Amino acid sequence: MPRSFTIKVPCSSANIGPGFDVVGLALSIWLELRVKVDHSLSGVPQNCEISYEGEGAKDLPREADSNLITRTALYVLKCHDIRSFPATTLVHIVNPIPLGRGLGSSGAAVVAGVMLANAIGQLGLSKERMMDYCLMIERHPDNVTAAMMGGFVGSYLRELDPVDMERKEIPLSEVLPEPAGGVDTGLRPPEPPNGIGHHIKFGWAKEVKAIAIIPNFELSTANSRSVLPKMYSAKDMIFNLQRLAVLTTALTQSPPDADLIYQAMQDKVHQPYRKALIPGLTEILLSVTPKSHPGLLGICLSGAGPTILALATHNFETIASEILARFAKEGVECAWKVLEPAYNGAEYIEE
Structure with a gap:
């Protein structure tokens, strides 16, 4: 039987005056993923088909390994030895968050992608563990922490030991390889350390x-x-x-x-x-x-x-x-x- 679910992620405002790179506030404009998993379909690249409405609908890519949301999901899945979406997944993205305006559109996309992987791969990750994956991609914790956890939050990245530091500075292009890199690029990307970021809700x-x-x-x-x-x-x-x-x-x-x-x-x-x-x-x-x-x-x-x-x-x-x-x-x-x-x-x- 087909399975359906929705993921909702709020926009966010960071800094709030003096809190540069420290505080973030989740606000009531919601990115939505309306997802349907249908085992009867086949032949879709990466087992994922994207449709889109809202801000950026004319310009944002529909390929699973190019769109930020599904690229993020593929990264998390590959960290768990899952090469592609495990079953044909129809992802309808509804995005009312303005792009490039300081309202955390990319942070919301990263959070949505990690949550999509957790749901589609049935990984059983907590929100705290999902934050580690978010912070491998989005190095500033203010927006992604607010979007994931909600409310008015303060956050920081902990100092890592030398081995973890090698992972900490991985460029985005290596964590989320461009399609031109080939299907084997990023085959087994490095999992994030546990507890990269810490936060508190005010x-x-x-x-x-x-x-x-x-x-x-x-x-x-x-x-x-x-x-x-x-x-x-x-x-x-x-x-x-x-x-x-x-x-x-x-x-x-x-x-x-x-x-x-x-x-x-x-x-x-x-x-x-x-x-x-x-x-x-x-x-x-x-x-x-x-x-x-x-x-x-x-x-x-x-x-x-x-x-x-x-x-x-x-x-x-x-x-x-x-x-x-x-x-x-x-x-x-x-x-x-x-x-x-x-x-x-x-x-x-x-x-």
Whole structure:
């Protein structure tokens, strides 16, 4: 009999002001995989057929060894001596997460791929163990941890011993070989060490929602990282550490303290250096405040950008309209959404 299931993975926003590469927040835009396993079908390459709707539908590959989701799944399966999808698998991808906008689209894809392999291969991996596979591919734990575990999370990668360090720095092209490498490339890729990453879930005040202002242009993480300095002053690092220490507790308190949160979301590590990549960024971050816009708690760049994330308790449309107007002065059109934390993270739903 055919078997059907759904995998849902939330988008995520990383950094949240001072928490560069440290904190992430899962939010309520969901990547969905609608999967059907049908043993009666045959002749499909890698036993996997992909269909797609939503963001990126025109451009993203449909081949199992090229699409990030199914390439990730094949990597995990090969780590368990399974060369291809074990039975003909129809994967319908529904993706409403904007690509290249700082909302964790690639992190969600990696998480979805690992969960797909776990389900299709009946591997019985826990979420914690699945995170190890995610972190072999996505080396920054903030987005993938939020997407997998849900809620507002802090995370880090542990220091590994010398043998594990050899595995830790494996390039993406070797873990997920390109199709041109041939069917034997990556035949038995190295399994990740246990417990690469560690995380903790913070609380979140029930009143707080996130307004995502999403500009109509993409900004790659690589380009956004390229403008960051290699070294930081102790003064700037202390500035961020002090605020992050306050922010992770301030966002748990009800009612939220707007003045405390707004100041705690200031940053000197990544946002100042990315202003040249995002028209109007500096003015937006400085001009929209709790005093000028009641209901606002804090404002920041979402991940690598260009999306702006404004945390607020009410007055969402007014806050969004102000940011939209400032982007419009720079000739940038935007969409906007009010989002809530996705507390449970990635989900597997048997049908």
